[in-house]
Amino acid sequence: MQINSVPDGDHPKNIFQKFMALNVGIVPMPLYLLLLVAYVLLTVTNQMPNDMIGAIGIMTLFSFILEEVGKHIPILNSLGGKVLVVTFLPSYLVYMNWLPKSTTKVVSSFMTNNNFLAVFIALLIVGSIASMNRKTLIQASMRIIVVLLICEVVGPLVGMGVGMLMGLSAYKSYFFIVAPIMAGGVGEGALPLSLGYAAIISMGQQNIFAQILPCVMLGSLVAVIEAGVLKKIGDVKPNLTGNGRLVETDDGNDELGSLSSKSDTADITKMLVSGILAITLYMLGVWVNSIIHLPAPIVLLIVVMAGKMLGWIPDSIQEGGKSLYSLTVKGISPLLLFGVGVAMTPWKSLITVFTNVPMLITIFITVTAIVAAAFFSAKFLGMYPVDTAIAVSCCSGQGGTGALAILAAGDRMNLMPFAQVAVRLGGAITVTMSIFLMRFFA
Incomplete structure (x- = not known):
């Protein structure tokens, strides 16, 4: 207090x-x-x-x-x-x-x-991207995809290797432990994964889902803890963190000036306009999803990032975005985390994994391998290792709810746009590849 x-x-x-x-x-x-x-x-x-x-x-x-x-x-x-x-x-x-x-x-x-999580993500994406340095956004977006692809290779290889050392088969390790962790959450990860598996192997979808859900939950918990560890590393070694930035800008500040150099007094009108923009784009994203099955948060993310990169977002919305981001993080995120805990985090699924030591160790090492791969590849690509690892670790989280908890634990909530790239793109790659490979190994 x-x-x-x-x-x-x-x-x-x-x-x-x-x-x-x-x-x-x-x-x-x-x-x-x-x-x-x-x-x-x-x-x-x-x-x-x-x-x-x-x-x-x-x-x-x-x-x-x-x-x-x-x-x-x-x-x-x-x-x-x-x-x-x-x-x-x-x-x-x-x-x-x-x-x-x-x-x-x-x-x-x-x-x-009420899909409260979607409202939070929409506001946070618009608020964080609108106030982000344009050059930083362009550089970071291209590099983080490279880091994500590296993690998409390292995670499964290390996970299968550890699983086999713990007495699990490569089949069990990848399809029922590693893939669910990296599938992008429950609704858009574990669920389609279980449906795809059920269409190939002689096992009911509900049984498959019950097996892989605990891995998703525990993978997210491990990522939350490791995000806290990364934050501590950044506090001890300031040269390894951009404190919410993935790459260093020429002046080291946001495009509209340093957040700390501005008054905390919000321009209510500008903030409301930024919020209306977020809601409008999300609604359009829902319509686009009905046509081409692209998740609404990704549509929102693509449109806002494109608008920012092309310089189409007015200064007033960029200024309002800063206030919107602050309101979302300070006023909404704690409430949402509690709601996620009550309604979307079944404790029974978590304790199921704790009784299976080989599975527990495999999950822990897999998430750690993803974090380590992101950390060291970021350094090679000229990015801040701490911030990059926190953002990319969201690919091993519980989808949007996991990304929220991971970024909050790492105190890097403004990285939500990049976390969404890791969750959605990484999850889509994992689900597609896993179902494709299942046909050959089932």
């Missing part, structure tokens, strides 16, 4: 005043306590509204306090502790039935029916 600054001579005089001067995340203590009282009253009387207001209230209440807990756990706080606590502790609480049923129901309904 953070203590608000108080002018000299006006310091709180007693413990109660000091306590009330604290913040829980960004929420002042008096307001947080009022929210807590509202939550308790509605929960006890079974009147919690199953709508957006109820869900956001619950997610605000839990997410910021869990972040504070994660930030104050020794050692873990240096390894993305706040993200681990906000995301995975709620999953455990749901598994143990220790969260009120009304809380679980309201949050799960909101996350499932």
